[in-house]
Amino acid sequence: MPRALLYGALLAAFAALPITAHAQTPASTRWIASGFVGADFGGLADGSSFDLGGQLGFLYHGLAGVEFVGDFSPGSLLINTVADRPRVNAFMFNAIAAVPFGRDWHFQPYVAGGFGSIQLRSTVFTSSAVPGAQTYTTQSKTGGDVGAGVTAFLGNFGIRADLRYYRAFSEGVSSLDFWRASVGVAARWQSPLFGYRPRADN
8 A cells, every 4th residue: 555655656757747847949749659578566566577568549739639659568477366366457548747857858757547458368277187278268348547747858769768557347247457668769859730839939
């Protein structure tokens, strides 16, 4: 519980950052793609497991937009309510609110949240005359996520650090929740759908 409160306070701190904290010419509209590695922990997870994933997002003038995030857990996440250590993958469509800092928004804290699917792939031992007989099952459940992070760019390439809380809503795994922390590399490019607004040098 203290760890959960600490993470909640971190998310609240990012959310409290005022959009007007740094007056500047509006940033250009860009796409952002990233790849990352991290770990699952907390919530109903007992221990942690390695995960990797990718993100594709769109930010209008660096302030608001949408993203798709796919997280994959090649290892097994030990969940208190599930005995067979399932692999947990998540696919989320999120809204993003960001605060660009610096010329051409080199540094950018953000908050994100949305809905999607949480997938459990697990091994089930069956009752059989053959010792150790087992079968594999896959379940996809509706879920959601909320989190915060930061990107830092030098030109069109940079790094991304992110912390997310995931929870499944559907019957059968309604109490499944866990945290994912990740760090990775990111790239951005200007959207051809919107014109570039050059900065006026003083």
